[in-house]
Amino acid sequence: MLHYLLSRLLRAAVSIIMVVTFVFVVLRMSGDPAMVIMGADAPPEAIDAFRKAWGLDQPLWIQYFSFFEAIFSGELGRSMRDGRDVLSVVLERVPSTLALTVPAFLVNLVVGVPAGVYAALHRNSLIDRCVMVMAVTGFAVPSFILAMLLVLIFSVNLGWLPSAGQDSWLNAILPIATMGFGGAALLARFTRSAMLEVLGQPYIRTASAKGLPWSAVVWRHALQNAAIPTITIIGFMLGGLVAGAVVVESVFSWPGVGRLLVISVANRDLGVVQAIVLMIAITMVAANMIVDVLYGLVDPRMHGQARPARR
Amino acid sequence: MAFVEIQNLSVAFGRSPALRGINLAVERGEAVGLVGESGCGKSITWLAALGLLPSLATVRGSVRIDGTEILGAPKARLEPVRGGRIAMIFQDPAASLNPVHRIGRQIGEALGLHRGMTGERAKAEVIRLMDQVGIPDAKNRINAYPHELSGGQNQRVMIAMALAGQPELLVADEPTTALDVTIQAQILDLLTTLRRDTGMALVLISHDLGVVSETCSRIAVMYAGRIVEEAPSGQIFTHPNHPYTRGLMGALPPLSGARHRLVAIPGSVPEAAQMPQGCAFAPRCSAATGRCTEVDPVPLPLTQDHSAACIHARPYAQAGQPLHHHAATTRERAMQ
Numbered sequence A: 001m002l003h004y005l006l007s008r009l010l011r012a013a014v015s016i017i018m019v020v021t022f023v024f025v026v027l028r029m030s031g032d033p034a035m036v037i038m039g040a041d042a043p044p045e046a047i048d049a050f051r052k053a054w055g056l057d058q059p060l061w062i063q064y065f066s067f068f069e070a071i072f073s074g075e076l077g078r079s080m081r082d083g084r085d086v087l088s089v090v091l092e093r094v095p096s097t098l099a100l101t102v103p104a105f106l107v108n109l110v111v112g113v114p115a116g117v118y119a120a121l122h123r124n125s126l127i128d129r130c131v132m133v134m135a136v137t138g139f140a141v142p143s144f145i146l147a148m149l150l151v152l153i154f155s156v157n158l159g160w161l162p163s164a165g166q167d168s169w170l171n172a173i174l175p176i177a178t179m180g181f182g183g184a185a186l187l188a189r190f191t192r193s194a195m196l197e198v199l200g201q202p203y204i205r206t207a208s209a210k211g212l213p214w215s216a217v218v219w220r221h222a223l224q225n226a227a228i229p230t231i232t233i234i235g236f237m238l239g240g241l242v243a244g245a246v247v248v249e250s251v252f253s254w255p256g257v258g259r260l261l262v263i264s265v266a267n268r269d270l271g272v273v274q275a276i277v278l279m280i281a282i283t284m285v286a287a288n289m290i291v292d293v294l295y296g297l298v299d300p301r302m303h304g305q306a307r308p309a310r311r
Numbered sequence B: 001m002a003f004v005e006i007q008n009l010s011v012a013f014g015r016s017p018a019l020r021g022i023n024l025a026v027e028r029g030e031a032v033g034l035v036g037e038s039g040c041g042k043s044i045t046w047l048a049a050l051g052l053l054p055s056l057a058t059v060r061g062s063v064r065i066d067g068t069e070i071l072g073a074p075k076a077r078l079e080p081v082r083g084g085r086i087a088m089i090f091q092d093p094a095a096s097l098n099p100v101h102r103i104g105r106q107i108g109e110a111l112g113l114h115r116g117m118t119g120e121r122a123k124a125e126v127i128r129l130m131d132q133v134g135i136p137d138a139k140n141r142i143n144a145y146p147h148e149l150s151g152g153q154n155q156r157v158m159i160a161m162a163l164a165g166q167p168e169l170l171v172a173d174e175p176t177t178a179l180d181v182t183i184q185a186q187i188l189d190l191l192t193t194l195r196r197d198t199g200m201a202l203v204l205i206s207h208d209l210g211v212v213s214e215t216c217s218r219i220a221v222m223y224a225g226r227i228v229e230e231a232p233s234g235q236i237f238t239h240p241n242h243p244y245t246r247g248l249m250g251a252l253p254p255l256s257g258a259r260h261r262l263v264a265i266p267g268s269v270p271e272a273a274q275m276p277q278g279c280a281f282a283p284r285c286s287a288a289t290g291r292c293t294e295v296d297p298v299p300l301p302l303t304q305d306h307s308a309a310c311i312h313a314r315p316y317a318q319a320g321q322p323l324h325h326h327a328a329t330t331r332e333r334a335m336q
Helices: A002-029 A033-038 A044-054 A060-072 A086-091 A094-121 A126-140 A143-157 A170-199 A202-209 A214-243 A246-251 A257-266 A270-298 B042-049 B075-081 B103-115 B119-132 B151-164 B181-198 B209-215 B233-238 B243-250 B325-335
Strands: B004-013 B016-026 B031-035 B057-065 B086-089 B169-173 B201-206 B218-223 B226-232 B300-303 B306-308
Touching: A002 A060, A002 A270, A086 A257, A086 A270, A094 A126, A094 A170, A094 A214, A094 A246, A094 A257, A126 A170, A143 A170, A143 A246, A170 A214, A170 A246, A202 A214, A214 A270, A246 A257, A257 A270, B004 B042, B016 B031, B016 B042, B016 B057, B016 B226, B031 B042, B031 B209, B042 B057, B042 B086, B042 B169, B042 B201, B086 B151, B103 B119, B103 B151, B119 B151, B151 B169, B151 B181, B169 B181, B181 B201, B181 B209, B201 B209, B209 B218, B209 B233, B218 B233, B218 B243, B226 B233, B226 B243
Parallel strands: B031 B201, B031 B218, B086 B169, B169 B201
Antiparallel strands: B004 B016, B004 B057, B218 B226, B226 B306, B300 B306
């Protein structure tokens, strides 16, 4: 298990290095930063001075390493809009985002997984069909349409809930509902098919043939096996906790990271965009890492320590 | 009274019949072989008997254990039978064991269910069972996962799990099909030894007439959802009466005598939804006559313990026994 963990950790580190390299390359390829920032008609001396100040006159490999050094010491540059450190600009938005994504994630789990399991166990029943219709709807309707629909119903027509801003916890309900429904639909679909797959396996028949009551067959033998593919999807959702709210935050004018990203892209605030991209990449890698660890806990075949027990 | 008595068992999936009236009795301690091509209903017979078929299957008929009906019985009556009185092992042992549970736990589960054993007592019994089925180093292997064992070892685990409930009958559904030939013999030997030691009955399901004849004293040959011939192993070989049985034998390589080309049965098993008129085997049968496509033959006795479902089969005299008159007369009556 330790060996397994270390190998996953190493893989995560390599992934992050690759992402950082990618960001470095993309930034260099998208044009000379000095020209972009100073403007094409700036005097050559000013551009040279800018290059010197930012180390752009150094050989590429030195730039590459100082880029790394800067990133790992948390120096991601300054926002071009207000000159503040981009890291603090981004980080101060994180709690707002998490206030939406964490409850939405919990809704996904608490609604999606049981709905999927129930639908699979009662295949072709009325409830199964209802769950599947909801799941397909949630999957097919883009979140901004659902968001606007909810605003139309609950804010405009009924006047129960506010449609934008961050004045009270009431403001969070519609965004959380939007994200919760979409994610729960996705998860229900995956959980259902994972369960159906497992329920058709010979070892389920073995467990029944052994004399286990059906409830024990499901609890002890089916759920843990069905968890393996479901964890993958949950991992993606976990990785999206920081980044996943781009659309919904924009619709509801929620001041989170997602909305900051949209605004920064519009304003060409490269430092902020770069910081957010890196942060998203790191959370994705971390989520994958967590998924790998969970795999190891749930599925003994993943340990990779093939003991030579064969004869 | 036989231990298990299956009467007129039929199974259909929607409009496709999978079993078309099976009659089979298994005595205590007896070893019965069930032979036929894949899809002929060998496994379905026993899955249906234990209520293990998916709910979309329509099951009719009667399955009695010691006279108690279990077909369609409530769960409370069925669950103690499964694994406790009739245990079943399957074709692909690696897939038949739960990949995420240790084998010791999977065997121990049956102990808890049928013998109320838990904790250290159960653990000791698991180790004893694993020893009994020939898994070396049972003390350590108890913590292994199925993927850490070979196919043969996994089948031994399945057998140990089946033995855990001290069943009166073990149904082995193609237990060696997925295994190497050398391992096959070991598993069959193990089953024979266990039967001798425990006195449990054995139903060996196989497509291989050779495998079954070595292990079982009585053989039932199935074709397209029916038992077409049933006899003691010896008699099946000396007096095969159903053309399908003869066909299966033609496909067995002889151990002695001149080598000859093996004979394959032409054609293939009819689709369940499109059973031919008359005898289901007639389209593939070299001895078929016009009447075969009209009359659907039922199994009729040829001797005291030999029956065949073929209108051309005739009663015969056995060494030391006169022609089975009762058989002859019931035949005549039934044919009319």
